[in-house]
Amino acid sequence: MKFPQAHTLQQIATIISSEYIGDSDFPVLGMNEIHVVSSGDIVFVDHPKYYDKALESAATIILINKKVDCPKGKALLISDDPFRDFNKLTKYFKPFEKASSLISETSQIGNNTIIQPGVFIGNNVTIGNDCKIHANVSIYDHTIIGNNVTIHSGTVLGTDAFYYKKRPEGFDQLLSGGRVVIENNVDIGASCTIDKGVTGDTIIKEGTKIDNQVHIGHDTVIGKKCLIASQVGIAGCVIIEDEVTIWGQVGVTSAIKIGAKAIISAQSGVSKSLEANKSYFGTPADDFRKKYKEIASIRQIPDLIEKFKKNE
DSSP states (O other), rough: EEEEEEEHHHHHHHHHOOOESSOTTEEOOOOOOOEOOOEEEEEEEEEEGHHHHHHHSOSSSEESSSSOOOOOOOOEEEEEOHHHHHHHHHHHOOOOOOOSSSSSTTTOOOTTEEEOOTTTEEEEEESSOOOEOOOTOOOOOOOOSSSOOOTTTEEEEOOOOOOOEEEEEEEOOOOOOEEEOOTOOEEOOOOOOEEOOOOEEEEOOOOOOEEESSSEEEEOOOOOEEEEEEETOOOTEEEEEEEOOOOOOOOOOOOOOOOOEEETTTTTEEOOOBTTTEEEEEETTTEEEHHHHHHHHHHHHHHHHHHHHHOO
């Protein structure tokens, strides 16, 4: 998430009431999670295990809960609770805006786009030309939808990320200040949910077709011309490259990559990154032919046991 205008390190420190290490006028351009940071961004880290990763990342401002040596060309914000203060910054730069109507006056809707009854369109939403938005779709604030997009009834775009920190008193949610971006010629079925990014974008690229009852987690990027069948669940921060096919009831864990033109058979569980141009099946998902050979071997076990008993 980039800020509307550049801020200084001192200004950011004032917002969250923190100490800082670095020049007071050190430029701060935005805030992001570590997998999408760039120069000028704030990233937060609150566990020693990840200090080095944060300090060595592309982020130039590190919100951290310990005074450490500041890398050259970077600045530190010292906080007793970086998670809390990252949320403070999200509230400050992307506050929740109450809706005052079903279709916000700040939304932009293109030519020949059909909006059916009961659709909610939030603040600062952009919808392109020649789209069909069916009844009772909810499109949360800041969502971007391209041209010739069809979205079926009951689908929700822009829900919060499922991202929590466990505390003694319960779970504390990391606030979502990102967006959902739907490119041209995408079809989305009924009763789907697509979470917005925590600080970046959840993106569905051009020509992808999504069946009913599919969930897509925060900051996931789905490539061009993918096919995703019913009841698939995709966790956050997944990269799915172009022309991937995912059949029904597949579950995909977070922060992995699925290579272009991969095919994943129904009811598979994807627990690690998968190479391009291959077919996969099973839990954990593996090469289709290898997995079926394993299943065939397992089916022979009872016969082998009987033969062993007879030969005793």
